[in-house]
Structure formats: structure tokens, C-alpha cells
Amino acid sequence: MVFARRSFEGATTREIAQQADVSSALIHHHFKDKETLWQLVGERIANDFLQAVTAAINPELHGSSECVKQMFAAYLAYWRQHPRALRFKLWRELDAQTDERQAGQSLIYQ
Template sequence: MPELRRVYTTVDARDRILEAALTVFSDVGFAGATMRAIADAAEVSSGLIHHHFKDKESLWKLVGERISAEFQEAVSVGTELDDPALSLRRAIENYQRYWREHPRALRFQLWRVLGAPIEERKARSKLLNQHFVPKFTTAQEAGIVRNDIPAGLAMVTAGGLIQYFLHSDIETEDAIAVTGDAPLDDDQVLDYLLGLIAPARATGKKDTP
């Protein structure tokens, strides 16, 4: 099932090529991928891919840009609410849902940090941090997120743990099971993460000056 939204016409097959590139990159990463493997997955010639996308690095960059744009849009849906606590929960819930519904995009993200063209990774980081860190700053000002840590740290705490729960579900469930506890469902994961970044008064602890 396609994960990337179609933006090209069906005639030149560029959407099919990008979807195939996502599949190959998510399986073997940037270093392991070849233009021939992508062409085979898209059922087109290598020459057609080179014609449209030049080289593997250009194709990786474009796939990454598409994921980032669609991710940003998905996470932002329904978050412009009067209630800052509900807005924040909705954003984190959207974040969780996006990665769960886009497993190849999640694997692509993991390959980004394991070794891929650094320029695309830096561009994504700048784009998304400029968009989402201010939302956590607003949540801090509203008393929803603890203010004794940088807003960006609160954001990566929640986001990083959600990704871990998704890609390391076996390890997480096994660790919880050692003490006889049941695995967490998605709502319980959200409650746990929000508790980690909540102000100390919400957890019964004393705020740090």
C-alpha cells in the first residue's frame, strides 16, 4: 500500500518510482540501495530514474522531503485548539499515529540516523524543529509542560520515546513483563509520556527553580 501521497501524473511514473525508492531505502538504507534495485521495484528502466531524479542522493533527498512535509501536515491536524493541554495531546497522538501508519517512513527515519547524506537530515531537523519546538514553548508558558528543561528537550523526549515504543516494541514489552505488568496500549503510552514532561506540581514533586 502506498505511503507517499501522489503528486505527479500517472504517465511518467514518478510517483511509482518514489514509492519504490521508499521501499528500497527503508529495507537497506542509503548505502545498501542501488538505482537498479529501485528501478526493479518500480518496474521501470534505470535510465528513466536517472532522467527524472539524476542520482541516488537526489532521490533520497526527495523521498525525505516528501516524508517530512506529509509528517508535518499530519501531526498538525486538529491542534489549533483553545485548550493547550488538548492541543499538545492531539499533536503527540498524531505523531504516534503517523509513524504507526507509515512503517516504511519510520524505517527510513531510522536509516537517516544510522548513516545517510547529512544535508537532508540537517534540512529536516531545521524544518521540523522550527515548526514544533515553539509549540512546546507555548505549552510551557501555559503550564502544561515542565519549564526546567528546554522546550526542544521536552519535544525530543516525547518523540524519541514514541519512536522507541514503535520500533522496539518487543524489547519494551519484555522489559515491562519482567515485573509481571501488562504492555501499554497507545493511550497509556501517551499518558506515560505526557507525565514525563508535565510540570512537577502535576506529578506531586516540587518544581525546580
């Protein structure tokens, strides 16, 4: 994933298209611009992360210390299994504008 390797600023739509084996025009046709693609990738990663963590937690343990342990274990396991997603998330946190960072956090802290 180009965004994970190079950040938003470092990635180009041309390089993204080359890695995806499509034309740059196709990227622009489907995603309008790099910003939209960046947002969609971030939303996809956040949703996948939330689904994985939620699925790993026993709902009967809600509010208990065991639930917190399960949540923490699922959190670590997800990022260990998805290192490119973690790199993307870190770039997103480091490079993001305040409103983007707050939007991403609102998904997690609902």
C-alpha cells in the same frame, strides 16, 4: 520501498528501478542520481508527516497541554500507519551526514 529496507548505502538504483518497474535510465533521467532521489523521498515523507500532524491538532488548543497530547497522539499514529516511512526516517537519522540531519530537523522545528 528499497531505501526503507536497505538504507541509502544498501540500496542501488537498479534495485529501486526494478521495484518501481521502470528502467535505471529513467531513474537517472528524472532524479539525476541516487542522492537526489534519497533527498526527495525524505522531503516527501517529512512534508506528509507535518501535514498529518498539523491536521490532527485543534488550533484552538494551541499552547495547552491538550494540544501537546493531540500532537503526541498524531505523531505516534502517523508512524504506526506508515511503517516504511518510519524505517526510512530512522535510516536517514542513522546514516545521514550532519547537514542532512540538520536540514530535516529544521523542517520540523520551524
